[in-house]
Amino acid sequence: MRDFQRQKVYNAEREWRKEIGEYPKLELLEIEVLATKMLRSRGINCPVKIRPGKGNRRATANFRWGWAELTFPIWSRTLPIVVHETAHIVAWKAAGGGHGPTFCRASLCLVRDYIGLTQASLLQTYYTKHRLIVSEAQEAHRNRKSHIEARLKISL
Ligand SMILES: [Zn+2]
Secondary structure: OOOHHHHHHHHHHHHHHHHOOOOOOOOOHHHHHHHHHHHHOOOOOOOEEEEEEOOOOOOOEEOOEEEEEEEOOOEEEEEEHHHHHHHHHHHHHHHOOOOOOHHHHHHHHHHHHHOOHHHHHHHHHHHHHHHOOOOOOOHHHHHOOOOOEEOOOOOO
């Protein structure tokens, strides 16, 4: 399936990151601990492998052989990017890869729990501004393959 919301998510999150300001760089080990904790909190118990991403331009997330594989080039080793990549793994379990409605919901939940409520409502505002479709709350990790989608107006 085409990753139909990808560019919109990138645009929305770029504006959001500009507004919430700079976050300090994390060590790869800190990222591993953090990503593992985030996944556990969403009911996902897979092992996590963090790669340094030398020569990669982009941070990436893959779910392979039961492992979450996250790649973080140096520029990307900050909390907001760790949340983005980890949200891919959370959404993967329910809906596969990409930046669809399930990804957006997972991202909002992780931002709320690991960055803060203020930053989460701000991100919600940018998702709405960029006309992103966001799944219903809880759908991201409870109803696999659910087709329930809704414009984001529900509380987090
Ligand atoms: Zn992404």
